Amino acid sequence: MTKPLYFDCHATTPVAAAVVQAMAPYWSECFGNPAGASVWGWEAEAAVEQARAAVAAAIGARPSEIIFTSGATEANNLAIKGVAEAGLARGRHLVTVTTEHSAVLAPCAYLERLGFTVDYLPVDGEGQIDLTQLAAVLRPDTVLVSIMAANNEIGVLHPLAEIGALCRERGIWFHTDAAQAIGKISLSVETLPIDLLSLTAHKCYGPKGIGALYVRTGTPLASQLHGGGQEHDRRSGTLNVPLIVGMAQALTLAIADLPHESPRLATLRDRLWAQLTAALPDLVLNGSGTNRLPHNLNFSVPGLNGNALVAALRPYLAVSSGSACAAGRPSHVLQALGRSPALANASLRFGLGKFHQADDIDRAAAVVIDAVQKLR
Numbered sequence: 001m002t003k004p005l006y007f008d009c010h011a012t013t014p015v016a017a018a019v020v021q022a023m024a025p026y027w028s029e030c031f032g033n034p035a036g037a038s039v040w041g042w043e044a045e046a047a048v049e050q051a052r053a054a055v056a057a058a059i060g061a062r063p064s065e066i067i068f069t070s071g072a073t074e075a076n077n078l079a080i081k082g083v084a085e086a087g088l089a090r091g092r093h094l095v096t097v098t099t100e101h102s103a104v105l106a107p108c109a110y111l112e113r114l115g116f117t118v119d120y121l122p123v124d125g126e127g128q129i130d131l132t133q134l135a136a137v138l139r140p141d142t143v144l145v146s147i148m149a150a151n152n153e154i155g156v157l158h159p160l161a162e163i164g165a166l167c168r169e170r171g172i173w174f175h176t177d178a179a180q181a182i183g184k185i186s187l188s189v190e191t192l193p194i195d196l197l198s199l200t201a202h203k204c205y206g207p208k209g210i211g212a213l214y215v216r217t218g219t220p221l222a223s224q225l226h227g228g229g230q231e232h233d234r235r236s237g238t239l240n241v242p243l244i245v246g247m248a249q250a251l252t253l254a255i256a257d258l259p260h261e262s263p264r265l266a267t268l269r270d271r272l273w274a275q276l277t278a279a280l281p282d283l284v285l286n287g288s289g290t291n292r293l294p295h296n297l298n299f300s301v302p303g304l305n306g307n308a309l310v311a312a313l314r315p316y317l318a319v320s321s322g323s324a325c326a327a328g329r330p331s332h333v334l335q336a337l338g339r340s341p342a343l344a345n346a347s348l349r350f351g352l353g354k355f356h357q358a359d360d361i362d363r364a365a366a367v368v369i370d371a372v373q374k375l376r
């Protein structure tokens with residue numbers, strides 16, 4: 001079976017050959033438990049600490065500020081529940097945005113059930129927040145603000161420096177989910193006022209099931225996984241050495257490639273949009289024309305049944321309609337932009353990757369144009 005052309009890099013990416021190679025010795029040769037007290041353990045521990053230093057360097061952090069997790073879902077849960085619990089003396093109020101990933105919205109909803117109050121900021125028609133509105137909802141009992149670096153559906157970038165500054169002035173901790181941003185835009189916690197930052201490896205050519213939470217020194221955090229006390233008692237569980245090594249390699253490569261790969265992807269994405277709109281001028285762009293991830297394109301096709309469109313494209317193109325994590329439901333992100341359920345349904349999300357060249361873009365554009373013209 002010929003597989004469709006893959007354009008779903010916000011869902012996941014293939015593991016880079018160099019990453020597979022870096023992980024290889026840690027499955028069955030250097031298989032020790034990093035907590036073990038023998039040369040087997042020391043060797044594994046050395047690999048983990050080297051990886052920790054590399055992950056820290058990728059975001060301008062100190063190695064001691066990195067906690068390995070099973071991905072961004074766990075990192076978000078640890079950040080939100082961990083700070084909420086540790087900051088109980090300060091209050092029970094949190095702030096986030098309606099367009100966040102479910103890995104932020106669900107822990108917030110969980111805390112609401114425990115008696116916390118959460119303000120969900122609205123977004124404008126392009127998916128951007130209003131900083132004046134953010135400032136207005138911050139209270140003396142606000143413990144945490146959680147706002148993503150880049151949206152996974154529409155790629156919109158949030159103003160981290162300004163959000164962090166508002167939080168810092170008031171002594172509020174600021175968490176950002178950088179699952180989609182890492183390796184695509186430059187991000188440094190050395191210069192940005194971010195207290196906690198979630199990472200995952202599988203969106204930037206690393207393995208699935210591994211991520212990390214950056215926690216700025218001095219930020220209070222209550223562990224959410226209790227057990228053997230690994231990660232300085234902040235996240236118990238035997239460390240997954242091969243995946244940790246793979247994550248470090250993937251992030252190191254992604255950061256090194258960023259200066260040339262991000263503009264290359266943006267050029268390809270703009271080529272795709274130009275071809276699509278030349279043939280189909282009524283397409284509606286979802287998100288901002290300029291303030292978005294370089295590899296993201298999301299648009300709605302007016303007057304079409306979304307399911308029919310997705311079915312027509314499926315044999316040729318692997319794209320997402322809304323978020324991969326919420327397949328089948330009208331996107332809460334597109335609805336937050338003010339799109340009708342019909343337009344939200346008839347939307348396509350392209351996530352470009354490093355394996356794409358101009359001819360892939362031209363084929364993808366031709367497939368979409370043909371499908372839309374036939375369905376109309």
Ligand SMILES: Cc1ncc(COP(=O)(O)O)c(C=O)c1O
Pocket residue numbers: 010011070071072073074101103148150151152177179180199200201209210211325
């Ligand atoms: C913005 C965002 N946050 C969190 C996640 C969850 O990441 P993971 O798959 O590593 O748990 C994703 C993945 O879809 C995402 O896009």
